[in-house]
Amino acid sequence: MSYVSEALLYVCFAILTGTLILRVVPEQRRPEIHIPSWLLLVCALAIPVLEYVPIHDSAVLFARDTDVTYGEMVKSILLDLNNGKAWIWSAVASVGLAFLLGLPSFRNDKHMPKVSLFIMFLLILWLGYASHATSLYGTKGWLVHSAHFLAVTVWIGVLMIASWFSASGRNWEAFLAWFSPLAIGCMLITFIAGITLMTFTTPQYVNSWMLPYGQMLLLKHLLLAPLLLFAYTNGFGYRNKLKVNSGFNPLPWLKAESIIALLLFIVTGVLGQQTPPHNVKETLQGVSPSKLFTTVYNGHFSPDLSLKLSIGLDSILMLAAALVMIYGLIQMYKENKILPAFVMGLLTTVFGYFALMFGVG
Structure with a gap:
């Protein structure tokens, strides 16, 4: 609840x-x-x-x-x-x-x-x-x-x-003229404040992935990738789209961006109810490890485990898949195909997640 x-x-x-x-x-x-x-x-x-x-x-x-x-x-x-x-x-x-x-x-x-x-x-x-x-x-x-x-x-x-x-659809150019800089400013403040908050609550970022809090924080960060892609195309690609197609309607693309933002809110809501892992080893003494982590993690879980990122074939393949999805999203935007672009945006997060989880050991 x-x-x-x-x-x-x-x-x-x-x-x-x-x-x-x-x-x-x-x-x-x-x-x-x-x-x-x-x-x-x-x-x-x-x-x-x-x-x-x-x-x-x-x-x-x-x-x-x-x-x-x-x-x-x-x-x-x-x-x-x-x-x-x-x-x-x-x-x-x-x-x-x-x-x-x-x-x-x-x-x-x-x-x-x-x-x-x-x-x-x-x-x-x-x-x-x-x-x-x-x-x-x-x-x-x-x-x-x-x-x-x-x-x-x-x-x-x-x-x-x-x-x-x-x-x-009136006044969209005038609207984006002030909203795009505002959104960029808000993004910068969000990133700076978010990184600062992480130093407060999650100093052991990679190790925190063993906990429900760390898993939600990772998903939140990965959802930023498709959100920023849509924000970039909506903020900077709109005028170019109008030059090619005067009847271009930005509303479906803005709605797709807002749906991803809503997913971000949901993940943040779950995150806000978890125990912040100031010290992962100590937190694991009173909090069970994330079921998602123990399911995906290839090795043997132990409360004394110290995670490190390493590059392996599985990680490289997942990262390549994520990059393909990013490229596909941009191409779908150029062709004004909203549903494939939205799916590719979400898959960017999914493949990025597995790229990181397959790389911990």
Whole structure:
């Protein structure tokens, strides 16, 4: 349940942030967007509900192992722990945001998106305050995690809304003129903040692949490959496609990119509920190894195992297959064949995964 709630939480943040950013942008510089008001209201009200799920799970677990009741345990979490304090402030802000979005007189006010965006920024800061990085590294972890989530939410949020709720193909060139640089900036912040977070939570990156957390982190990184390929073709190939074919429609390609982003959210949701392996050997004493790892790994598993990457024939063949898929995706984009390109994008991740897993020993 926590995995699902975490992924849905990220989707709610993306929908709200993407919609509000696009409403701030002048009409002539964005596609015509029609998104139901009820959907925004549901997303705002869902945030505190979805953020409460891990608090509920922790309270049930601790209450079962102690003599403390569920209610007392929830009270203790809300008043004493970072994630509990953050939830209180998030609940207040989310209800306030829902009130503003549902108020007809304010919904059509030109300042509404700016005020609502400020509330979303606060919600992102509070989500960062409840993170593992904050509990381990204080203010530094809080700022890095918040920057990472903010960049991803802005990038994916605008992408999702523009691709799924666009009513027409007008203003696409004007839209991409500002969205492409914004997306590149968000990508750079995401990579820098992500690498920094890894130094906090996963200093033993390759060894972490033995754990569920490490496997999810690896899949997350590998999903970035097709996402970046689609982002590049959509951001830089669009104008060239228009020169060749004036009737080219970018919407299906943007939708494919957003679906891969949604998969990334799902993997990140699973990742957020796993134990970060600050020391893999110590973590394995209390956490079972990943079933996916033990299934794919060729050698004999042991908690004392130290993984190293090496190049073998199997790895080379899988890597070659991944490169073929990348080439095929680019060719399918040139021929405007969306389904084969999407499948090849996912296969890039699959072959890349096996290339790395076959190379550990």
